[in-house]
Amino acid sequence: MMIRFAIVPLLLALNFSMCKKHDTVSQNPQPAVSSSPVPGAASAGGSPAVAPVASPKIKKPVVDQTAQVIIFCYHRLVDKIRYPGTEITPAAFEAQMKALKDRGITVIPMQDLLAWKRGEKNIPPRAAVVTFDDGWKSQYEVAFPIMKKYGYPFTMFIYTEGVRGGALGGGEAITWEQLADMRDNGVDIEAHSATHQDLREGHNIMLISGGKRTRTKLTGPQYEQWMQNEVVGSKQLLEQRLGIKVNCFAVPFGNYNEHVKDIARGAGYEAMFTVYGQPITFTSPLDSVGRYAIEANKPKVFEDALKMIGTSSGGAAAVAEVGAKELATQPADGETVRTALPLIKANLSGVGQIEAGSVQMRVSGLGVVPANFDAKTGTVSYQVTQKLRDKSCTVIVSAKSEGKKVEAHWTFGIEEGATGGAAAPKAVAAPKPVATPKR
Numbered sequence: 001m002m003i004r005f006a007i008v009p010l011l012l013a014l015n016f017s018m019c020k021k022h023d024t025v026s027q028n029p030q031p032a033v034s035s036s037p038v039p040g041a042a043s044a045g046g047s048p049a050v051a052p053v054a055s056p057k058i059k060k061p062v063v064d065q066t067a068q069v070i071i072f073c074y075h076r077l078v079d080k081i082r083y084p085g086t087e088i089t090p091a092a093f094e095a096q097m098k099a100l101k102d103r104g105i106t107v108i109p110m111q112d113l114l115a116w117k118r119g120e121k122n123i124p125p126r127a128a129v130v131t132f133d134d135g136w137k138s139q140y141e142v143a144f145p146i147m148k149k150y151g152y153p154f155t156m157f158i159y160t161e162g163v164r165g166g167a168l169g170g171g172e173a174i175t176w177e178q179l180a181d182m183r184d185n186g187v188d189i190e191a192h193s194a195t196h197q198d199l200r201e202g203h204n205i206m207l208i209s210g211g212k213r214t215r216t217k218l219t220g221p222q223y224e225q226w227m228q229n230e231v232v233g234s235k236q237l238l239e240q241r242l243g244i245k246v247n248c249f250a251v252p253f254g255n256y257n258e259h260v261k262d263i264a265r266g267a268g269y270e271a272m273f274t275v276y277g278q279p280i281t282f283t284s285p286l287d288s289v290g291r292y293a294i295e296a297n298k299p300k301v302f303e304d305a306l307k308m309i310g311t312s313s314g315g316a317a318a319v320a321e322v323g324a325k326e327l328a329t330q331p332a333d334g335e336t337v338r339t340a341l342p343l344i345k346a347n348l349s350g351v352g353q354i355e356a357g358s359v360q361m362r363v364s365g366l367g368v369v370p371a372n373f374d375a376k377t378g379t380v381s382y383q384v385t386q387k388l389r390d391k392s393c394t395v396i397v398s399a400k401s402e403g404k405k406v407e408a409h410w411t412f413g414i415e416e417g418a419t420g421g422a423a424a425p426k427a428v429a430a431p432k433p434v435a436t437p438k439r
Helices: 002-027 090-102 110-117 137-150 176-184 220-242 258-267 300-310
Strands: 068-074 126-134 155-158 188-191 204-209 212-217 248-250 271-273 319-321 336-339 343-347 360-363 367-369 372-374 379-383 392-401 404-419
Touching (some): 068 300, 090 137, 090 300, 110 188, 126 137, 137 176, 155 176, 155 248, 176 220, 220 258, 360 379
Parallel strands (some): 068 126, 126 155, 188 248, 319 404, 336 404
Antiparallel strands (some): 204 212, 343 379, 360 367, 360 392, 372 379, 392 404
């Protein structure tokens, strides 16, 4: 009997202690050990497990897909012009930078352009990107202060053997120290190959070994090895010397083909740039981004570029890009021709119903040309009559189809020493030329 009375208080005390412990746990809950609880599943004690809290979804910003960007390409800035194909005076350059501001065109960083293309960031309706090729010291000593004055961001495309101390870096070349200073001030530095040569297989290249220079043609494994240094090695060197991330590649001379594109993609480049100018739209391909090359002997190029987007204050109409292969272009994209007076053609029949009078053809170095459009076959053509002098030529064909503007562009090479006449076809009676649309 005494044992029973002794056990009862003991049980009551034990029960009270358990209640207190339960209350403490309830007030200070601990996170579940299970890393992936299944909704609706029961816990070990028989009660249902708490469903995990869903992570909030991150939404991409809605970007203005009607915005347009023009990209400028500069080389040397000198007071006395000796090579008008790659030089411009400092006064002319500053006047152009002022013109961008006066006309309400916003200069944006290259990386903002790429973020917009990825749908991650908005840009102004009318914008420009300024780039400099090669790596001349005048870009640091002359252009850099002017860009600082206007508060403009810009991009440097550097070929690594052309930096001071490299195999091709002479007294007018930029130094690694100057590039580091520009990097520290927010300048975007990207790749332009190792030795600045035509990257297509079968073309004459200069090999530098032990101070000796020899010209040769590389094919097969030797060519592929050389390309690795030009496209991949130059990227790695810039990243290692400057501690940066390189995601853009400017093709030397604008000459490229599908194999060059493939190597650039494999190297990790997000965008590849050429030297033919056209407004960049949301749908423009990133493996052939066109730039307006500004040269002393072509003063109209800058003004023509501004006119391309200067008429719109709220974003230009979207342009649908059409691949050159779909148009059966002549010459084909990436092809090299033996005449400086080629016949240029494209078949627009697969694009849709083309509006009469809307077809326009632009040829780099010539501008708008009086092309002929055959509505029955859908073919637009132009026989070049003025010898093309550059090593590469870009063609831009635009038209309206069902109320929308469509545009195609392609680039072909011209063999060194090519002449006119012999390879040019005989004159053929053609339809009346398409009238150039009034601006």
